[in-house]
Amino acid sequence: MFFDxxxxxxxxIEQLVNGLTVGSFYALVALGYSMVYGVMKLxxxxxxxxxxLGAYLGYSLLTGAxxxxxxxxxxxxxxxxxxxxxxxxxxLAGVLVERIAYRxxxxxxxxxxxxxxxxxxxxxxxxxxxxxxxxxxxxxxSVVPSLRFSLFGIPVTLxxxxxxxxxxxxxxxxxxxVEKSSFGAAVxxxxxxRETATLLGIDVRxxxxxxxxxxxxxxxxxxxxxxxxxRAISFNMGWNYGLKAFTAxxxxxxxxxxxxxxxxLILGVVESLLAGYVSGAWKDVFVFILLIAILIFRPRGxxxxxxxxxx
Amino acid sequence: xxxxxxxxxxxxxxxxxxxxxNHVSLKVEENEIVAVLGANGAGKTSLLKAISGLVRPSxxxxxxxxxxxxxxxxxxxxxxxxxxxxxxxxxxSTLSVRENxxxxxxxxxxxxxxxxxxxxxxxxxxxxxxxxxxxxxLAGTLSGGEQQMLAIGRALxxxxxxLLLDEPSLGLxxxxxxxxxxxxxxxxEEEKVAILLVEQNARKALKAASRAYILELGKMVVSGSxxxxxxxxxxxxxxxxxxxxxxxxxxxx
Ligand SMILES: Nc1ncnc2c1ncn2[C@@H]1O[C@H](COP(=O)(O)OP(=O)(O)OP(=O)(O)O)[C@@H](O)[C@H]1O
Ligand SMILES: [Mg+2]
Numbered sequence: 247m248f249f250d251x252x253x254x255x256x257x258x259i260e261q262l263v264n265g266l267t268v269g270s271f272y273a274l275v276a277l278g279y280s281m282v283y284g285v286m287k288l289x290x291x292x293x294x295x296x297x298x299l300g301a302y303l304g305y306s307l308l309t310g311a312x313x314x315x316x317x318x319x320x321x322x323x324x325x326x327x328x329x330x331x332x333x334x335x336x337x338l339a340g341v342l343v344e345r346i347a348y349r350x351x352x353x354x355x356x357x358x359x360x361x362x363x364x365x366x367x368x369x370x371x372x373x374x375x376x377x378x379x380x381x382x383x384x385x386x387x388s389v390v391p392s393l394r395f396s397l398f399g400i401p402v403t404l405x406x407x408x409x410x411x412x413x414x415x416x417x418x419x420x421x422x423x424v425e426k427s428s429f430g431a432a433v434x435x436x437x438x439x440r441e442t443a444t445l446l447g448i449d450v451r452x453x454x455x456x457x458x459x460x461x462x463x464x465x466x467x468x469x470x471x472x473x474x475x476x477r478a479i480s481f482n483m484g485w486n487y488g489l490k491a492f493t494a495x496x497x498x499x500x501x502x503x504x505x506x507x508x509x510x511l512i513l514g515v516v517e518s519l520l521a522g523y524v525s526g527a528w529k530d531v532f533v534f535i536l537l538i539a540i541l542i543f544r545p546r547g548x549x550x551x552x553x554x555x556x557x
Numbered sequence: 558x559x560x561x562x563x564x565x566x567x568x569x570x571x572x573x574x575x576x577x578x579n580h581v582s583l584k585v586e587e588n589e590i591v592a593v594l595g596a597n598g599a600g601k602t603s604l605l606k607a608i609s610g611l612v613r614p615s616x617x618x619x620x621x622x623x624x625x626x627x628x629x630x631x632x633x634x635x636x637x638x639x640x641x642x643x644x645x646x647x648x649x650s651t652l653s654v655r656e657n658x659x660x661x662x663x664x665x666x667x668x669x670x671x672x673x674x675x676x677x678x679x680x681x682x683x684x685x686x687x688x689x690x691x692x693x694x695l696a697g698t699l700s701g702g703e704q705q706m707l708a709i710g711r712a713l714x715x716x717x718x719x720l721l722l723d724e725p726s727l728g729l730x731x732x733x734x735x736x737x738x739x740x741x742x743x744x745x746e747e748e749k750v751a752i753l754l755v756e757q758n759a760r761k762a763l764k765a766a767s768r769a770y771i772l773e774l775g776k777m778v779v780s781g782s783x784x785x786x787x788x789x790x791x792x793x794x795x796x797x798x799x800x801x802x803x804x805x806x807x808x809x810x
Contacts, residue, residue, distance in 0.1 A: 431656045432663055435649045442647040445609055446711070447635030447664015 259400055261522040262515060267406050267475060269514020270413035274468035275491035276498065276506035277420060278340075278461025284437040284501035285457045287356075291363040292343050293465055294488015295370035298481065300336045300466025301473040302378050304328055308386055321390065329412070329467050336466025337459040339370075344458040367484070375481040382480040385473045409471045416464060417507045424503045433457070437501065486530070490517075493537040499550025508548060560623045562587045562751050563608070563719055568617035570603050570775075577603040579775040580617070585719065590745055590752045592766035592783065594759045594796055600775040601755040602644050605721045608753075609634055609641040621719070635664030640712035644723035644755075646704045648711070650697025654688055657696045657707055661714035681710040684740065684747075702733035706740070713748065720744070720752045726761065734758065738765055759796035763787050771796070 275297050282290045307316055307328045316324035347366040351358040393404040424430040436443040436453040444450055472487070473479045490513065498509025513533065520529045540547060563585040570578035577600045585591045595601050606612045608619055610631030619626045621639060629637070640661075649657050658678065682689040685706040691699060696707055705725055712720055725741065726734040738761050745752055756762035763769055763783040771779040771792065779792060786792050 428659065428663060431652060431660055434652055434656075435660055438649045438651065439647055441611055442643055442649070443660075444611065444631045445635065445641045445643060446660050447632050447715070448660070449630075449632045 256401065257522065258519075261518050263400060263402055263406055265515035265518030266511060267409050267514070268518060269494075269511040270410060270417075271468045271472050271475075271487070271510075272491045272494040272514050273417060273507045273510025274413060274464045275487060276494040276510045277417070277503065278465045279492055279495040280498070280501055280503060280506040281424075281433075281457040281461045283495070285433065285453055286348070288348065288359050289363065289492070290343070290461070291360070291488070292347070292366035292370055293462065294484035294486075294491065295367050295374070296336050296339055296343070296462040296484070297465040297469040297472075297487055297491075298374055298479070298484035299339060299370060300332050300469030301479045301483065302374055302383070302469075302481075303332045303335055303466065304470030304473050305378070305383050305385055305479060307331060308389055313386065325390070325408075329470060332466045332470045333463040336469070337463035340458045340462025340465075341455060343370075343462075344454065367488075371482055371484060378481065380481060382478050385477045385479065387477070389474055405474060409475060412467070412471065416467065420460070420464070421503060421507070429456075489537075490533055493533050493540075495547075496537060496540050496545075497547055499547030502547065502549045505547055505549035512548075560620070561585065562589075562622060563753065564618075564620045565604075565608065566618045566620075568604070568607060568614050568619065570600075570607050570612060570614045572603075572612075577775050578607065578614070581772070581775070581777050582617075583770055583777065583780075585751050585753050587718070588745075588749055588751050589768070590741075590754060590766040592754045592756060592762040592769040593772055594756060594762060594769060595772035596757065598774075599772040601772055602723055603775075604772070605641060605643075605723050605753070605755055608721060609639055632664065635715050635717075638716075638718040639721065640715050640717035640719070641721040642708045642712045642723060642725065644727065646701075646708040648696040648699070648704045648707050650695065652696055653692065654694055654696050654699065654707060655692040658688065658692070658711050658714060661711035665715055677714050677716055680748075681713050684713075684744065685710050702729055702736065705729065705733075705737055709737075709740070709744070713744065713750075716748075717750055720750050722752060722754045724755055724757060726756065726758045734761065741765055759792070763797075 275293065278293050278296075279290060282288060282293070306312060316328050318324070319327055343366050347362045348359060351362050390405045390408055394401065395404070396402070397407065424433060432443065432448045433453050433456060435446070436448055436450050440450050443453075472483075491510065494509035494513040495506050496509070497513060498505025498507070513536075517529045517533060520532055561584040563583075565581060565583045568578050568581045569576065581600070581604060583591070583593070593601055593604065603612065607614050608626075610626065610629060614627075621637065624637075626634070649660070652660075658681065662677075687703055688707055688710055691703065696704065699707060709722070709725065722741070725737050729737065741752065741754070742765060744750065754762055754766060763786060766783050768781065769783050769786050770777050771786070779786065779789065781789070787797070
């Protein structure tokens with residue numbers, strides 16, 4: 247009760263940095279939900295498990311024989327190589343999920359799609375369990391050296407700075423592609439009205455390919471970074487992270503790209519502050535209360551616009 | 558024999574058990590305005606959608622510049638020179654006016670053509686100065702008439718040789734309808750583009766077009782020059798007659 251003020255402030259800042267780090271995982275995963283939803287009007291329930299797949303692929307690349315290869319490339323070379331391979335493989339998995347589980351059921355309507363998405367989530371989770379086992383795995387210690395230093399007076403670890411740096415760079419890149427490039431305009435147009443987009447020469451299949459590759463690709467990288475950060479990964483981690491990131495998506499406004507990033511960061515920070523100041527055990531409960539509250543009081547989220555449609 | 562710009566032959570279209578088009582044939586020559594008139598549900602929109610590949614006909618053929626379109630994907634028709642302004646305008650409401658307009662040339666890949674299209678963007682702004690003033694605004698905030706101009710402008714920036722217009726006067730006030738038809742004429746003169754115009758406003762459409770077809774329950778029942786159709790007693794009774802008393806802004810024929 248009688249902490250000195252300086253200690254209080256530094257705890258707060260530590261929680262904040264931790265929250266932003268976790269929040270950036272949520273944000274990257276939320277981007278995938280949001281992009282796919284925007285174009286397909288489908289909640290890709292398999293997305294959380296693609297995130298877990300990313301974590302496990304990263305684990306395999308960083309341990310055993312492959313770990314020697316990545317280690318031989320030096321810290322940053324090895325990390326970049328690992329991240330690249332993880333992104334590529336999970337992107338491929340995302341595209342395959344669309345081909346195998348969604349495309350055949352488009353004509354059968356929304357309900358079939360939702361069931362198919364849930365089935366895919368269960369499938370991927372079990373595939374991960376079959377390949378890597380049901381016991382949690384641990385990422386090798388200090389892939390990124392556990393350096394602590396002070397950045398503008400804020401105590402951080404090298405790993406946190408790396409994760410935040412990569413996450414923000416990825417988010418900036420996605421924002422530039424989606425909001426500023428002509429392909430991004432085509433993606434947004436296809437999300438609003440496929441038929442009219444087609445009339446303008448936009449190949450909607452390419453747009454679908456794009457969201458199902460990029461979203462899971464980002465999720466996979468988030469999974470890898472999550473493994474580096476917490477070290478312990480488990481085959482069913484996708485469920486919890488998926489739900490959190492989905493909450494972040496709804497919080498920011500589903501289908502809205504900046505919204506997904508904002509929602510993820512806010513959720514991470516709030517959750518981390520709650521864990522630090524109230525109780526770690528209650529933070530998940532809080533997240534789901536938040537999800538329900540947004541759905542009731544502001545279903546379009548923070549940045550989701552009321553659709554201005556004129557008929 | 559000269560090939561027509563667009564030639565639709567014996568086209569049939571079914572939505573499940575519903576036959577929307579029943580052996581429809583029509584031609585559009587280069588630089589011509591052709592009108593298709595018909596009541597609600599006659600199949601006008603279906604006809605345009607079949608031409609631009611959004612729906613696949615069950616019988617018949619569509620040739621554009623002599624090429625059979627049946628195997629061509631809808632999204633590659635824009636680059637071949639067909640631009641379709643859909644019914645209800647369908648601007649992308651949460652994209653800016655300029656983004657909407659620029660998407661019009663998305664389908665055109667060739668970079669040299671793209672450069673030419675940049676000047677087209679300016680021409681579109683010249684045709685619709687209001688769009689230039691509003692270019693940063695979200696398209697959903699435009700008025701109905703402005704949205705129609707945007708939808709037409711968006712189609713024009715691809716420099717099409719055939720423009721398909723689906724009820725451009727739909728839901729607009731008479732004075733705006735007047736303006737839109739004035740612009741259609743101007744576009745036709747300045748851009749050297751053939752126009753296939755689908756309308757319920759028969760009076761305006763017959764004035765703008767050189768030839769017209771009348772579609773009833775999926776069948777082409779009458780066709781001919783606009784002047785002849787305007788005099789045809791059946792057409793007058795069904796499409797011009799009663800309307801003449803009601804439409805105070807309509808110019809009497
Ligand atoms: N997607 C669809 N599925 C089933 N039936 C359809 C579909 N689209 C149109 N139809 C039917 O096809 C017929 C022709 O419709 P279409 O929209 O082409 O008419 P229209 O002449 O454009 O009418 P309007 O003037 O009201 O726009 C109608 O009977 C309509 O109910
Ligand atoms: Mg129609």
